[in-house]
Amino acid sequence: MKTIAHQALGATVAETDSRRNSPATPGSRSATARTSLGLLALLVVLGLIWFATLGTRSLVSPDEGRYASLALEMARSGDWVTPRLNGLLYFEKPVLQYWIGALAFLGFGVSEFTARLWPGVAGFLTLLAVGFTAGRLWGREAGIRALAVAASMTWIIGNSHFLTLDTGLTLFLTLALSAVLLAHASPEPRSRRRWIWLAWAAMAGAVLTKGLVGIVIPGAVLVVVSLWRRDMGLWRGMHWASGLAIFFALAAPWFVLVSMRNPSFAEFFFIHEHFARYLTQVHQREGAWWYYVPLLLGGMLPWTGGLPWLFRKDPAAQEDGARIKTRDILLVWCAFIFLFFSASGSKLPSYILPMFPALALLVAAQLRNTAASTLRWHLLLPALAWVLLLALAIDPARFASVSTPVEVLQPLADAARLGAVIFLAGAAIAWWCLGRRKVTAAVLAVALAHLVASSMVMQAHNTYGQLKSAAPLAAALQPHITPETPVFAVRTYDQTLPFYLGRNVVLVDYEDEFALGQRVEPQRWIKNLDEFAATWQSLPQAAAYMTKPTWLELQQRGLPMRTVFEDQRRVVVLKK
Template sequence: MKTVASRRQDHPAIALAPGPCTMPHAAARSRALAAWAAAALLLLGLIWFGTLGTRSLIHPDEGRYASLALEMARSGDWVTPRLNGLLYFEKPALPYWIGALSFLGFGVSEFSARLWPGLAGFLTLLVVGFTAARLWGRKTGVRALAIAASMTWIQVNSHFLTLDAGLTLFLTLALCAVLLANNGQPDARQRRRWIWLAWAAMAAAVLSKGLVGIVIPGAVLVLVSLWRRDASLWRGLHWTSGLLIFLAITAPWFVLVSLRNPGFASFFFIHEHFARYLTEVHQREGAWWYYLPFVLVGMLPWTGALPWLLRKNRAEAGIAPRHLLATWCVFVLLFFSASGSKLPSYILPMFPALALLVAMQLRDVQADTLRRHLLLPALVWGFAALASTQSGRFVSILSPAEVLAPLASALRIGAAVMLAGLAIGWWCLGRRRITAAVLSVALSQVTATAVVLQAHNGYGQLKSAAAIAAVLQPLITPQTPVFCVRAYDQTLPFYLQRDVVLVDYEDEFALGQQHEPARSISTLDGFVARWNSLPHAAAYMSVFAWVELHQRGLPMRIVFQDPRRVVVVKP
């Protein structure tokens, strides 16, 4: 059971007048906590940002979004997104703007390409930590930041270039702004500012990935109000000024891109929202339980805390933070589970809320209970280390031994780091130093995951055109056309820093090819005629396409080949 003094630390609103002897000790403890937290945050930042540029970009998402941003930076057209020179309206422009600014400011590199998801993920951690500190005290704020940073799904998705890290930042900012407006005991002016921030964050979320940026907050607001039979959140949203802020941020780009491209609105809102969600047109279907394994793995090393989230600690009237956070997590999981288009990263917005829930419940968890919780990540990492010794069993043409061996070594190193951190955490908990234990577990998990991510680069090379570009660049000139025949690697235009000509390939380029058919070749016969008419050319293709063209006697010399891809030049 917690003492009155310990509750006073976690709940600043419960104030007892400290005696003269306790004040210097409390101040010293506060300074020590701040110093340790600052040191841990600095170490976290070094690991977090220091590893962004050490791996090649991989197909498809990283190459796609890097190429879109690079095209915007090169062309100076900040309104109409283009992928490989073709119109591309699947997502809004904010991530491309930030990516283009990153390339212009820091040069074209993997670090610049991943800077936005890395920064967005790190800012999400700060938002989580700040919110927890304001609601439940500085100690809980430090724990919440550490818990969020070490959740596997947050760290992993912040180190690959997708749109979900940016979306998660803005959705988390909107959620936390509402929490602080309604639970942080602000005055009327402060509350209005928090609500305005929530409206601005929702607008940025819409500009990051579309209508989901307002669907999730809106649905959660409806559901939690019905659950708690409390409409107080609705009355305090400053609808007039909030909608003006929202429209001032979102409307300019949507209006401009629609005026310049008449087919944008229909494609973006109908095809990319309703058809994507309600149908399987994008061929990303999955079972109803598709996301459950990702929740369990993504929460590591805090998966064992899931049962805590179901516990009611004290009577709560109205809409308390726990209600809003729990509704958020459940809705995000169910919303994407019901979708006809599923990808693992879609549920990322629920993890910062999970981190806040875990940190909130951790205030009432005894050290011995937390000790037992550490057994689960120890078992998981121990099993991973044991499985890594059997990597030879998984060798195949698509997963060669030279790729799996570094991954296996990294798993063993990561397991050693994590088990050491868990041992230190165990020791700290034996001395009732819960915050120190949380920091130890969190930093060891972040370090171990970073080690494994670096080893992933070997496997990533099988899905990257970095090596292809290194071979091809010396063999071609800026005037040499490069074709992609019945296959396309999203990273190829990025690494070549030029557009390629698509041959008998459509996929997500259908809209762009419909508007500009001259930019691609629709048939293999058309490609053969074009190839034979050129003095010099290069082509990327699948093995099957190469076999067919070789049988037709097309003059070509192989300069790169792996189990899936062939690159040729015209001799």
């Protein structure tokens, strides 16, 4: 069977090569040019929509402020080895994203756009990787569909437009996955070797972005697929000697340097931030076993209805005995990521993001064999989801509270209603296209409608996001302080505060993720409220940020304070 399959594959490749080498007619050249221009136009439109809103929202706490501040401090200090958050040692994550963020700030200035530039670029490159991979495996039409499916998945859109580490991790893991798939499908040894080398380099990027998970996920999938299919072809084709040399040459130098400069790094990073985070609930981010189920269902919209397709046998796949198929690798990739993070003692919503590009490839593969009439009915699920959102957005006052007034919810509700109308219009166009068996046009209509509608809702999030951003309080404080005025964060800390103030703040009676840095450099913080009160009284000028309960407690102590900013959750004061 294998011999027959390989002969068939060779015949197909030879036929393709002969078509490429045969003289092109004017008509075929014209059609190719039109197709290329159409694809270029699609990418331009997608890029404009994708990057348009990156800088139009304030950064929100905690993740966006944390990673923006880490990159900004690296850019300003010139120390490219030891990360610092608010002036304190910070070893929870590797350094690659801080490097990229720092270079963006140095090259393009400090702004919300440059802070989010790398997640935006990483997300966009992930889409291109998905489209390119599907195109090489199944043809240009499948590539366009895969690109559109990935570009419109809610979880990919959302995470690519907020500053976290997971979009960069997803890019590198997707490159590793795609490279292995393309190597496995390539009949030419030199081509296979180059793709595998790219996979090793991508895994190094993943490790430098978020640690050992960047090698654990691809490694585990390799083992599981090989054992499941009882085929060691993938394993033997990894070019271990040259691949490991590439991996360590790229990934190891920073780990060696930071360990040499900071003796506390290795134990904290590898033990506390990997094994303790995964095996225990020390980070207090636990969740039920089904924690990721709703995130998967909602994050896959508008393609959630395609989940049952993923387990359907692909009639177009080669029947070649034990030979591992692309579908096998993609299914194991998705299942392992979902189960691995579901079993973790520390859960965050964005952890399962690396499975979504693989889901997009699976959906695109199954679209090749699904009737247009069947696809019509799959439009009903995302349409129903947007109709439900439309109904919820009619009266935002029902979701208001003392800490979240209706005024900040109203723009979100307005955007949700308009977004629902846009998506339903796109779904109607897709329904019409499917009636004429124009599947690719229908996929593009759904994808662009969902992307535009989701982007509008994210943009409207800014009014609500102000409650979790230091942008308004920093704007109120800046006219009243000088570069020499100390600013204190008392019993609380907004991760965006150093970014918007353009300086570090002094922590008071607050540890959390700063515990290591405070232990190594205790002079950089104030341990309790009594010490803070004495320091405050001794200073000629000072400012402080705190919650309302702390503000009331300090008032009772008689500290001289003048309020310059106050909202439902926070107070900023100056020394009188």
